[in-house]
Amino acid sequence: MNSSKPVSPTVSPRQREQPWHALPSEAVLEALQARPDDGLSESEARARLERHGPNVLQRVSGESPLKLLWRQINNPLIWVLLASATLAIVLGKVTDGLIVLAVVVLNTLIGFVQEFRAGKAIEALTQMVPENATVLRDGQKLTVPAAELVPGDVVLLASGDKVPADVRLLAARNLQVEEAALTGESVPAQKRVDTVAPNAGVGDRTNMAFGGTHVTYGTGTAVVVATGSATELGRISQLLREAVDLQTPLTKALATISRYITVSILVISAVLLGVGLLRGYAVAESLMAALTLAVAAIPEGLPAIVTIALAIGVQYMAARRAIIRKLPAVETLGSTTVICSDKTGTLTRNEMTVQALWTPTATWSISGVGYAPQGELRREGQPPSSPDEHARELLVAGALCNDASVRPKDGAWELTGDPTEGALLVAAEKAGLKVDELHERYPRVDAIPFESENQFMATLHEDGRGGRFILLKGAPEVVLRRCAMDEGPGTSKVLAEVERLASRGMRMLAMASRSVPASHAGLQFEDVAGGFRLLGLEGMIDPPREEAIHAVKACHAAGITVKMITGDHAKTAEAIGAQLGILEGSQVVTGAQLAELEENRLGEVATASHVFARVAPEHKLRLVRALQQQGHVVAMTGDGVNDAPALKQANIGVAMGITGTAVSKEAADIILTDDNFASIVAAVEEGRRVYDNLIKSLAFVLPTNLGLALILIVGVAFFPIMRLDGEDVPLLAMLPTQLLWINLVATVALALPLAFETREPDVMRRLPRHPDAPVLSGFVLMRTLLVALLMCAGATGLFLWEYSFEVGRGTAHEVALAQAQTMAVTTVIMFQIFYLLNCRSLQDSVFRIGLFSNPTVYAGIGLLVLLQLGFMYLPFMQRIFDTAPLSLQELGLCALVGAAVLPVIGVEKWWRSRRARQHPQSGRRLPLRVPRRATVG
Ligand code: ATP
Numbered sequence: 001m002n003s004s005k006p007v008s009p010t011v012s013p014r015q016r017e018q019p020w021h022a023l024p025s026e027a028v029l030e031a032l033q034a035r036p037d038d039g040l041s042e043s044e045a046r047a048r049l050e051r052h053g054p055n056v057l058q059r060v061s062g063e064s065p066l067k068l069l070w071r072q073i074n075n076p077l078i079w080v081l082l083a084s085a086t087l088a089i090v091l092g093k094v095t096d097g098l099i100v101l102a103v104v105v106l107n108t109l110i111g112f113v114q115e116f117r118a119g120k121a122i123e124a125l126t127q128m129v130p131e132n133a134t135v136l137r138d139g140q141k142l143t144v145p146a147a148e149l150v151p152g153d154v155v156l157l158a159s160g161d162k163v164p165a166d167v168r169l170l171a172a173r174n175l176q177v178e179e180a181a182l183t184g185e186s187v188p189a190q191k192r193v194d195t196v197a198p199n200a201g202v203g204d205r206t207n208m209a210f211g212g213t214h215v216t217y218g219t220g221t222a223v224v225v226a227t228g229s230a231t232e233l234g235r236i237s238q239l240l241r242e243a244v245d246l247q248t249p250l251t252k253a254l255a256t257i258s259r260y261i262t263v264s265i266l267v268i269s270a271v272l273l274g275v276g277l278l279r280g281y282a283v284a285e286s287l288m289a290a291l292t293l294a295v296a297a298i299p300e301g302l303p304a305i306v307t308i309a310l311a312i313g314v315q316y317m318a319a320r321r322a323i324i325r326k327l328p329a330v331e332t333l334g335s336t337t338v339i340c341s342d343k344t345g346t347l348t349r350n351e352m353t354v355q356a357l358w359t360p361t362a363t364w365s366i367s368g369v370g371y372a373p374q375g376e377l378r379r380e381g382q383p384p385s386s387p388d389e390h391a392r393e394l395l396v397a398g399a400l401c402n403d404a405s406v407r408p409k410d411g412a413w414e415l416t417g418d419p420t421e422g423a424l425l426v427a428a429e430k431a432g433l434k435v436d437e438l439h440e441r442y443p444r445v446d447a448i449p450f451e452s453e454n455q456f457m458a459t460l461h462e463d464g465r466g467g468r469f470i471l472l473k474g475a476p477e478v479v480l481r482r483c484a485m486d487e488g489p490g491t492s493k494v495l496a497e498v499e500r501l502a503s504r505g506m507r508m509l510a511m512a513s514r515s516v517p518a519s520h521a522g523l524q525f526e527d528v529a530g531g532f533r534l535l536g537l538e539g540m541i542d543p544p545r546e547e548a549i550h551a552v553k554a555c556h557a558a559g560i561t562v563k564m565i566t567g568d569h570a571k572t573a574e575a576i577g578a579q580l581g582i583l584e585g586s587q588v589v590t591g592a593q594l595a596e597l598e599e600n601r602l603g604e605v606a607t608a609s610h611v612f613a614r615v616a617p618e619h620k621l622r623l624v625r626a627l628q629q630q631g632h633v634v635a636m637t638g639d640g641v642n643d644a645p646a647l648k649q650a651n652i653g654v655a656m657g658i659t660g661t662a663v664s665k666e667a668a669d670i671i672l673t674d675d676n677f678a679s680i681v682a683a684v685e686e687g688r689r690v691y692d693n694l695i696k697s698l699a700f701v702l703p704t705n706l707g708l709a710l711i712l713i714v715g716v717a718f719f720p721i722m723r724l725d726g727e728d729v730p731l732l733a734m735l736p737t738q739l740l741w742i743n744l745v746a747t748v749a750l751a752l753p754l755a756f757e758t759r760e761p762d763v764m765r766r767l768p769r770h771p772d773a774p775v776l777s778g779f780v781l782m783r784t785l786l787v788a789l790l791m792c793a794g795a796t797g798l799f800l801w802e803y804s805f806e807v808g809r810g811t812a813h814e815v816a817l818a819q820a821q822t823m824a825v826t827t828v829i830m831f832q833i834f835y836l837l838n839c840r841s842l843q844d845s846v847f848r849i850g851l852f853s854n855p856t857v858y859a860g861i862g863l864l865v866l867l868q869l870g871f872m873y874l875p876f877m878q879r880i881f882d883t884a885p886l887s888l889q890e891l892g893l894c895a896l897v898g899a900a901v902l903p904v905i906g907v908e909k910w911w912r913s914r915r916a917r918q919h920p921q922s923g924r925r926l927p928l929r930v931p932r933r934a935t936v937g
Pocket of ligand 1: 342343344345418420421450452453455456457473474475507509565567568569
């Protein structure tokens with residue numbers, strides 16, 4: 001249901017009103033002209049898709065443009081500005097009034113366009129995660145986009161799936177469905193195929209599963225009875241509102257800051273109005289000064305800058321294979337202190353190869369890697385040979401108790417299904433067994449599929465001699481518990497063998513079998529409770545991902561602890577943890593040990609240990625909570641249905657795009673499209689960059705706004721009022737209109753490019769930001785004051801110097817004033833350009849981060865220079881703004897004074913970095929590197 005295109009599928013009233021739950025399944029199939037074993041044909045499915053429309057719910061996307069525009073306008077500040085502009089016009093200051101209007105309109109428009117585009121981009125990405133369904137078409141099991149399902153399709157449901165449409169069940173094995181989306185009931189409902197009473201409510205229709213609900217356990221086969229808006233969910237919410245909230249803690253914090261600044265500035269403006277009047281300014285003049293102060297000093301652009309920075313972050317993260325589902329994650333990522341990751345597939349390649357076999361009589365090794373079935377078996381210390389009877393039996397069991405398939409495709413071998421199971425098939429083929437023939441010889445009657453919490457899989461087969469047998473495969477401890485060990489090597493010897501192979505980093509599986517009478521028709525959990533004969537062990541390697549090793553190192557450098565949480569054996573986990581550099585000499589802790597720990601010890605162990613083995617999903621939840629209580633910001637990965645609570649609890653829930661279940665994806669904040677640990681680290685790096693860029697924007701916008709305000713305040717409060725031709729003319733370094741000009745062009749051209757700034761070289765070499773660290777840090781405040789004073793001093797000083805110089809050599813007052821004021825404006829513009837370059841990095845000089853690494857900055861500067869040239873040299877601009885053309889020398893002088901910011905900020909940066917080196921932990925209150933060793937139990 002993943003389209004924003006509004007559609008209204010044609011639903012026949014008959015289809016809607018059918019009480020599908022009250023009909024026997026045969027009647028349902030007949031009414032829908034569906035075949036349970038083959039499904040629909042492709043052509044029939046296409047025809048039905050034409051008729052019923054795609055299986056999507058109408059989606060109302062985000063905020064409407066009009067509402068967004070209104071939000072920009074409906075702001076007390078804008079009203080004040082509009083009212084003042086009108087007043088200025090009424091009082092005869094027409095040009096000034098119009099310029100204020102222009103500033104307001106332009107700012108609103110820019111804010112609107114940028115926020116609208118950012119919102120669209122974020123929405124598009126957050127909805128990028130495709131929804132698929134497994135369906136039978138022409139007798140083939142296919143994965144198709146859920147949007148292409150039609151009534152009559154036969155779908156297969158498995159634990160973790162989102163039910164793709166309303167379906168009537170045809171078969172169910174321990175099927176449980178969580179229907180909270182529909183009924184609000186979060187306890188999963190047990191499903192079966194029996195007919196229910198016609199008047200049963202939605203929650204009681206146990207033979208139906210509804211679109212939008214989630215399978216939490218078991219498997220089932222079902223026929224689609226309604227799609228899109230015809231589903232129950234479609235009916236209750238004809239319009240599914242899934243607006244992406246553009247608010248995050250950071251945008252809220254900044255909105256609050258903006259409000260405070262606005263109120264203070266309005267107060268200061270009022271004071272300035274009073275001062276002007278007291279000093280004998282005309283009313284219109286005073287009003288204009290107060291109004292200009294408000295317009296120039298209030299950072300109207302900030303909210304837009306934040307949204308844009310976040311949107312750019314979302315896009316960059318997507319390019320680095322992390323899809324953001326919830327916007328606040330972008331900023332939380334930047335303060336992550338612990339990443340808890342699954343092992344298989346995330347830290348390792350999930351390319352399993354069986355390398356060792358153990359049977360009660362011998363140990364074997366198998367050569368060759370990957371899924372190509374070429375390799376040799378050899379008994380320990382002997383030349384290659386065929387498997388003996390015991391090894392053969394073990395390999396057959398591994399191949400039969402198996403749902404995967406491995407086939408040649410385009411010159412390579414391709415696996416469908418679970419890589420663990422694929423490896424078992426390949427091992428059997430390497431030993432000369434033909435898997436297809438085995439399946440024919442020992443047809444499967446029933447199966448209990450693998451679930452992580454059971455740690456085993458079982459199948460029931462015909463033995464070809466009139467009897468039946470059950471195969472059990474799974475984690476060695478789990479299988480051994482079900483074996484009669486009175487003959488053969490004994491449990492402890494087998495477990496020692498498991499440890500020996502596991503400590504080489506191998507994932508271990510045990511196989512066992514049990515004969516049952518031919519009358520045994522289906523498999524229940526009681527059937528696999530005991531009485532098995534152990535066939536042996538298979539050990540498979542799954543090498544660590546090369547990039548994960550680097551990513552773990554990067555995390556450590558960035559003050560982020562990495563923890564591996566796996567369902568695998570402790571020894572396997574220990575070996576892989578050591579190869580990845582995660583273990584760091586700590587002790588491996590098992591799920592069983594975690595379960596026994598008391599709450600107060602849990603936090604200590606969770607912090608000190610980095611590898612957790614044989615962990616069940618509920619342990620993950622406890623671990624996240626314990627780490628959070630220690631003050632950590634936790635990112636946690638998960639792929640299964642039962643990982644959802646831990647993903648929700650974590651500060652950043654990370655789901656797997658390829659192997660993850662729909663349930664885990666919906667619970668997550670971000671989804672990795674390549675399931676790769678390195679992508680989490682990339683996202684963290686981007687998160688830090690986004691935050692840095694926000695601070696850079698703040699460090700640019702606030703000081704320049706304050707600087708402009710100071711120039712005006714100093715002028716109104718302290719500069720003389722001259723009496724010329726019988727008129728009072730205030731001497732000001734800049735006319736209000738000129739100040740508004742700076743405000744107008746600088747916001748457009750200069751503030752935005754900082755959001756595109758690339759990563760700082762040390763972005764992953766500093767400690768994580770404290771999540772509660774204030775946005776307006778001491779640094780930003782100090783910088784604001786320093787730069788504002790410098791800017792005010794430079795522009796005002798140069799103005800006074802030029803004015804007295806011109807007047808001194810007999811230039812007419814008006815000409816001297818225009819000349820000096822134009823110089824002041826140009827100085828501020830130059831100052832802003834140099835300061836912008838400076839803001840490109842918070843710590844380093846622009847030369848270290850790469851002078852041209854962010855071309856948007858130069859586009860902005862280029863635009864600004866052009867506008868400023870027009871401001872000085874175009875006659876109509878000179879008329880509007882009372883400017884004068886400057887000579888090359890004068891321009892040089894402005895540039896020189898503007899460039900004064902470079903050495904000053906250079907010294908400031910040097911001083912800060914020296915201080916940071918002396919007090920590396922300052923500003924960071926989290927216990928990061930905690931005691932390495934803690935003992936458990
Ligand atoms: P990780 O956390 O490293 O990603 P995991 O939690 O997914 O791994 P599981 O897949 O739950 O680990 O596997 C746990 C144990 O169950 C394995 O060590 C293995 O012994 C056993 N096992 C894994 N896959 C199967 C399977 N298909 N059939 C039977 N047993 C399996």
